[in-house]
Amino acid sequence: xxxxxxxxxxxxxxxxxxxxxxxxxxxxxxxxxxxxxxxxxxxxxxxxxxxxxxxxxxxxxxxxxxxxxxxxxxxxxxxxxxxxxxxxxxxxxxxxxxxxxxxxxxxxxxxxxxxxxxxxxxxxxxxxxxxxxxxxxxxxxxxxxxxxxxxxxxxxxxxxxxxxxxxxxxxxxxxxxxxxxxxxxxxxxxxxxxxxxxxxxxxxxxxxxxxxxxxxxxxxxxxxxxxxxxxxxxxxxxxxxxxxxxxxxxxxxxxxx
Amino acid sequence: xxxxxxxxxxxxxxxxxxxxxxxxxxxxxxxxxxxxxxxxxxxxxxxxxxxxxxxxxxxxxxxxxxxxxxxxxxxxxxxxxxxxxxxxxxxxxxxxxxxxxxxxxxxxxxxxxxxxxxxxxxxxxxxxxxxxxxxxxxxxxxxxxxxxxxxxxxxxxxxxxxxxxxxxxxxxxxxxxxxxxxxxxxxxxxxxxxxxxxxxxxxxxxxx
Numbered sequence: 001x002x003x004x005x006x007x008x009x010x011x012x013x014x015x016x017x018x019x020x021x022x023x024x025x026x027x028x029x030x031x032x033x034x035x036x037x038x039x040x041x042x043x044x045x046x047x048x049x050x051x052x053x054x055x056x057x058x059x060x061x062x063x064x065x066x067x068x069x070x071x072x073x074x075x076x077x078x079x080x081x082x083x084x085x086x087x088x089x090x091x092x093x094x095x096x097x098x099x100x101x102x103x104x105x106x107x108x109x110x111x112x113x114x115x116x117x118x119x120x121x122x123x124x125x126x127x128x129x130x131x132x133x134x135x136x137x138x139x140x141x142x143x144x145x146x147x148x149x150x151x152x153x154x155x156x157x158x159x160x161x162x163x164x165x166x167x168x169x170x171x172x173x174x175x176x177x178x179x180x181x182x183x184x185x186x187x188x189x190x191x192x193x194x195x196x197x198x199x200x201x202x203x204x205x206x207x208x209x210x211x212x213x214x215x216x217x218x219x220x221x222x223x224x225x226x227x228x229x230x231x232x233x234x235x236x237x238x239x240x241x242x243x244x245x246x247x248x249x250x251x252x253x254x255x256x257x
Numbered sequence: 258x259x260x261x262x263x264x265x266x267x268x269x270x271x272x273x274x275x276x277x278x279x280x281x282x283x284x285x286x287x288x289x290x291x292x293x294x295x296x297x298x299x300x301x302x303x304x305x306x307x308x309x310x311x312x313x314x315x316x317x318x319x320x321x322x323x324x325x326x327x328x329x330x331x332x333x334x335x336x337x338x339x340x341x342x343x344x345x346x347x348x349x350x351x352x353x354x355x356x357x358x359x360x361x362x363x364x365x366x367x368x369x370x371x372x373x374x375x376x377x378x379x380x381x382x383x384x385x386x387x388x389x390x391x392x393x394x395x396x397x398x399x400x401x402x403x404x405x406x407x408x409x410x411x412x413x414x415x416x417x418x419x420x421x422x423x424x425x426x427x428x429x430x431x432x433x434x435x436x437x438x439x440x441x442x443x444x445x446x447x448x449x450x451x452x453x454x455x456x457x458x459x460x461x462x463x464x465x
Binding site: 001002003043045070072077091094095097123170202203225226255257 | 409410
């Protein structure tokens with residue numbers, strides 16, 4: 001399997017693009033149109049749009065401008081996350097031109113809903129994003145509920161990961177909240193457990209990527225299929241091409257554009 | 258003219274973008290559409306086999322698509338659209354496919370080095386005996402120069418290997434990535450989501 005480099009675009013206030021730190025919007029870095037064109041031109045492997053305006057919302061709605069830009073600018077795979085609360089919302093995203101959706105709040109509240117969404121749009125288009133934190137630096141990771149800013153100590157990350165698989169999701173994104181926006185490196189302490197767990201669906205990791213070496217340190221693991229990063233592409237000179245080149249030189253199978 | 262089936266949950270807008278950018282004349286297919294043998298039907302698809310076939314049945318498109326293929330018209334299926342060209346799928350027991358190419362779809366075997374769903378970029382491998390349709394894929398030395406984007410859990414098993422025009426690597430061996438029989442062509446991967454390489458492939462297919 002070829003490993004994937006996936007830039008994330010965090011939307012805040014319509015189509016403004018923001019960076020985040022510890023899962024909180026931090027700094028606006030541009031507009032969606034400009035960011036979409038940049039990432040498409042750079043031949044990234046996929047794109048992930050995270051719509052923070054919709055996070056935890058009861059009434060799902062995506063800005064018309066977002067949908068028209070996706071239809072106009074994007075000829076590469078693109079996923080959506082933010083506020084999806086039922087199968088109809090998920091289908092609307094797919095209809096609008098997205099290839100995959102990610103669920104977080106809905107999975108935390110009602111894991112069985114993943115199955116109903118996967119049965120409509122297919123498990124391959126249904127992903128779950130699990131933000132996580134630890135009580136202590138070297139402690140057990142638990143799912144982080146961003147709506148209440150609360151560590152869910154009833155949801156240990158690896159228990160939740162098994163639930164994601166059983167619920168029928170086709171992919172999972174493990175998002176380290178404490179490392180988010182830090183550029184200090186991905187959470188390599190998860191890798192041993194991931195390898196033992198042998199999760200049968202693709203696993204992506206996010207939070208903390210600051211260099212190409214950070215990426216290769218994680219993608220060397222057979223248990224991780226890709227990384228998602230935002231600040232890396234906004235605050236450093238790295239591009240998907242430079243990271244791909246570094247990973248290939250490290251013996252990791254990457255896409256040939 | 259290119260007639261696109263607009264499933265209620267599918268990659269319609271991705272294909273529509275390609276057709277618009279490349280200035281192809283296109284419209285949405287419905288049961289009243291009048292097709293000539295020079296026209297093309299494009300079957301996209303995201304979702305389950307049953308959802309897709311139920312949509313074709315309720316919109317009365319099954320016989321229209323079959324008649325078009327029978328009359329020598331071109332039919333191109335992408336992802337689920339390709340799987341529906343076959344007879345059936347173990348994803349949806351009891352649902353009949355279009356049967357334009359004999360065969361079934363089965364779940365991709367999963368193991369520690371190959372996660373399922375198969376999501377991401379992969380190269381295409383070509384059979385040693387060059388099927389005439391292989392040329393449209395841009396063959397060099399048995400495998401594609403560029404990778405293409407896959408996102409699927411089921412894979413086609415055509416009854417005749419002669420229909421397989423491209424495969425992808427799996428630890429258990431090669432699995433089907435593209436099929437063709439006469440003017441019926443299917444791609445398991447998404448050329449409309451594979452950047453300029455994918456667009457070039459679609460150009461070649463539509464110029465045939």
